[in-house]
Amino acid sequence: MACLGRRQAIGLLSSGVAAFVTTRGTLMASTPANTSSARPGADAAQAGRPRPVALASYRPAIHFTPPHGFMNDPNGLIWDGKVFHLYYQYNPHGTHAGYVHWGHATSPDLYNWHDQPVAISVSEAGQAFSGSVVLDRHNRSGLFPQLPLAHQEAADLKAAIAAISGPGAASAFAQNKASQDGEGGLVAIYTRSRPHSQTQFVAWSPNQGTTYLDWPGDPVLDIASDSYRDPKVFWHEASQKWVMALVQARARKVSFYGSADLLHWRHLSDFGPAGLRGVDYECPCLVELPVAGEGTPGESQTRWVLFVSINPGAPLGGSGTQYFVGDFDGERFTPENTLLGLLDFAKDCYAMQTYNDMPSNDVPGGAAVYLAWLSNWQYCNELPTQGWRGAMTLPREMRLRRDGEGWLRLVQQPWQLERLREAPLPFRAHRLGPMERAHTPLPANLAVEIEVTVRLEQGPGSQPGRFVIAFVNRGTATMPGEELTVGVDLQTNQLWLDRSGLRGYSQPFFTGQFSEALPAGLERVELRIILDASTLEVYAQRGMCVGTALVFPANPLNGLELRAENAQVTVHEARVWPLRPTMAANRG
Amino acid sequence: MACLGRRQAIGLLSSGVAAFVTTRGTLMASTPANTSSARPGADAAQAGRPRPVALASYRPAIHFTPPHGFMNDPNGLIWDGKVFHLYYQYNPHGTHAGYVHWGHATSPDLYNWHDQPVAISVSEAGQAFSGSVVLDRHNRSGLFPQLPLAHQEAADLKAAIAAISGPGAASAFAQNKASQDGEGGLVAIYTRSRPHSQTQFVAWSPNQGTTYLDWPGDPVLDIASDSYRDPKVFWHEASQKWVMALVQARARKVSFYGSADLLHWRHLSDFGPAGLRGVDYECPCLVELPVAGEGTPGESQTRWVLFVSINPGAPLGGSGTQYFVGDFDGERFTPENTLLGLLDFAKDCYAMQTYNDMPSNDVPGGAAVYLAWLSNWQYCNELPTQGWRGAMTLPREMRLRRDGEGWLRLVQQPWQLERLREAPLPFRAHRLGPMERAHTPLPANLAVEIEVTVRLEQGPGSQPGRFVIAFVNRGTATMPGEELTVGVDLQTNQLWLDRSGLRGYSQPFFTGQFSEALPAGLERVELRIILDASTLEVYAQRGMCVGTALVFPANPLNGLELRAENAQVTVHEARVWPLRPTMAANRG
Structure with a gap:
């Protein structure tokens, strides 16, 4: 931010348009110079070709794929009480990885998806790498009422949103703003990545998840590392705080942090290296899973399971995910044995992330449902699709179940696929x-x-x-x-x-x-x-x-x-x- | 042994001929009834077919393969001071796994191999599953002088050996016997496997490894399990005892035992389950490896490395081997971290075993050189070779070396391949x-x-x-x-x-x-x-x-x-x- 002089960024909006407030509070928009040069020419050259039958048939009918461009990891998965959000690592400018934005889609059921404007863009702070979204329902962060927008500032912000996402989004913003004053909303916690720096940013959404504005105090976590990313944040009910799992990727560690307000984070503990070393640990996901058939009705036995994605260097080649079964006491994850599991026996299921705040059904706290990227870094940039690359898995519900030998095993099923x-x-x-x-x-x-x-x-x-x-x-x-x-x-x-x-x-x-x-x-x-x-x-x-x-x-x-x-x-x-x-x- | 009445088995010789002494010491030979019926007809039917060019070209020129029949794990690897022994899991009666004997070959250099008669056969005690051979140089076992062979008994034994292995082996026996009186020799420690029982047997060789005679006190270890096998035994210099690593296969544990005499074993500790669970743990191998480039000249830094073979359920499918780096204090193996390594990035390297008593070169105690089975249980019974199935890897020397990030990594090289x-x-x-x-x-x-x-x-x-x-x-x-x-x-x-x-x-x-x-x-x-x-x-x-x-x-x-x-x-x-x-x- 040093190059901005007296300006402080309060928000970075979609498609490379950044929103700033000056130290006096004036809101203005800017477009980073590198945005237009980020569009590789190769994809444009292919656009006019007739599409062979086979290529057309590669587009899934029920799996989420991006409308165009390149997609990788799922991000910010949350049920906000009305819709499911799927954000995703996204290059809208071409069908190769890079220029990472947060793409966005919403769904009532995790199958019917509605494309939304890009929610977080590449900015001067870096690319928008993976992260989470939480519903800060009670405004514990203070981000929402803290916004001291004068009438002119609100109008400027609305105009900036309209410029990026169209008049509909701006109207939604205005409506939401009115209904939301004094309340909380959706907060993203994610990694800004620059060539020699990865730091954790917090951003709040003025419009129910359509766009996010970086907090002026960002980054909230900076350890002077270029290998520190992918925060997965969830509300830990037992200890009444937010818990973040993120990786020191090359050190092969998962670091846990705790926070009361999403802005100030205390280091709790580290886990790893453990199991497979690989080259980088990525996209950790810590989740409490029920043990099927154990416990009393209404109070099932549970274990905490820590998933760690690895790339490259997974045993089947390239990208893969290992997991550990144990306990999490609010401070530390303790595996209950020295075994690891592999999420998938093939190699196209990576960077899984579970939904926050799943609606409760038979599972207290909501089912553990995840999406993962249905690809592998070994060939994702070369797949024979046209105009788009990358698909998500079906939503999958996870549990643990004892097998015939008494071992706790992860079990997965498509979530409510029967409806289709x-x-x-x-x-x-x-x-x-x-x-x-x-x-x-x-x-x-x-x-x-x-x-x-x-x-x-x-x-x-x-x-x-x-x-x-x-x-x-x-x-x-x-x-x-x-x-x-x-x-x-x-x-x-x-x-x-x-x-x-x-x-x-x-x-x-x-x-x-x-x-x-x-x-x-x-x-x-x-x-x-x-x-x-x-x-x-x-x-x-x-x-x-x-x-x-x-x-x-x-x-x-x-x-x-x-x-x-x-x-x-x-x-x-x-x-x-x-x-x-x-x-x-x-x-x- | 209950069915033998007053007889006690002292030895089980090759090709299904068992040598017994009665309680009065008379030696006799018997042939188990199932030996001849063990020969599948399918292989005999193929014997007369012309061999296509491709099939002939599948026989390696420098990798060990059996002359005919089916081969799997290497066993009893030892340099006895004169030759390298390679025993191997062997079905001499067909090209499918089963009827497991110990095949045998010897070599001056681990490349030029000379076939030897079967060394340990299927017997009434079961199939001869994997195990080790040690050189009991000082007759700590007492097995060698304990043999109270009267002139007639020695003649009977010589005749039994001649019947199995030919007059040359019998002459060698007679010569060795003369030179060996009062000294030690080669001792095999291996698993006898029956449908509902796996127990550990000790057998001594009267003829420098050509044949082995089971000890009358066998089994030396019996925990009433059908999943307890593959003893790897070595002399642990620091604690001045023999150490055995073997598996409780389905429990995914490696159990360590110690012994002063190879006959009486004390349980030391267990390791596992650890790392990958798989279905069965098999063929453990504990070995001290130098850390290349560390330590002072003449006294290199070392670590103990525990290898555990897994089948099925290795991550690449079927058979595979994981390893752990740590310390062994004579009682217990303690990994220095919670990481595991994989021996091979493909899937045709299984059941590795290191050579005991390797001649010293630059490595104190001798280089850590192993052979492994160059196959996988997923397809070993269907490979398109003719008349034989199974190959060993080249002999490979192992060390540890720090990579650019400071991690200790296993490094392997073919052993003295340059000679060829x-x-x-x-x-x-x-x-x-x-x-x-x-x-x-x-x-x-x-x-x-x-x-x-x-x-x-x-x-x-x-x-x-x-x-x-x-x-x-x-x-x-x-x-x-x-x-x-x-x-x-x-x-x-x-x-x-x-x-x-x-x-x-x-x-x-x-x-x-x-x-x-x-x-x-x-x-x-x-x-x-x-x-x-x-x-x-x-x-x-x-x-x-x-x-x-x-x-x-x-x-x-x-x-x-x-x-x-x-x-x-x-x-x-x-x-x-x-x-x-x-x-x-x-x-x-």
């Missing part, structure tokens, strides 16, 4: 002999959900018995068919996900095959699979094994097959639902 | 422009070693800069060419290994691509690669990143290419050595 189910496709399969298959065509351009529960027995002969769920196409005159398979090997009790039979994209780091050991001693194999354009999510054994993968067929996968290979398959359930599109209305 | 280098191939490459390549043909049927040191700079344009080392063939009229690549991405500083361009074998778990982050801040990329038929070993940055992979081209890879892709490559060194075959003489 259309009438199931007619598909019958009761029993498949050693080399039999059942087939159904899949609808074009729709996400589909498959639920299959089977009992498997080795067939005659020594060949390994396998059960295969295959998404296929027949190919064309010049191109053989493709298939994407999920399957189970009976002898080793392992699950696989194989995308290597798809030919729409290849790259040295785009691993073809993933696998995981299924929990021992299970009589049935239960698979739930969602295929949505270029995304595949696999939930096995009621969410105990989850794999997430980008998939790029050269031609759309329009058939589904269940196959027995040297196995006897008794099908207890096999259902296929088309899912009602939620993203189609506002996506090309 | 023939005259280097004429190959010159000084500088490669953004889309240039250098090519050399590779000799047929020989292992080759590549050493490449390069400096890399991003080329013009936004496409990612990459440096590629490719093993290629041109294909045939009916089949396109294949390639196997190792490469570096400049922007992300990551290394890949990609075997997905080979078409000799595919299977849902046979992962195509592997990768690892290179240490930060390195000016040069240093790669050392050994391609030997169906095996590939990659050592990057002087052994800091090691990847091991089975590779099955449909046709032999007969060309080597260095390529710059959108990068400027300055080649400081690029050398290609054919390696003198060491296994060809006794392998088809």
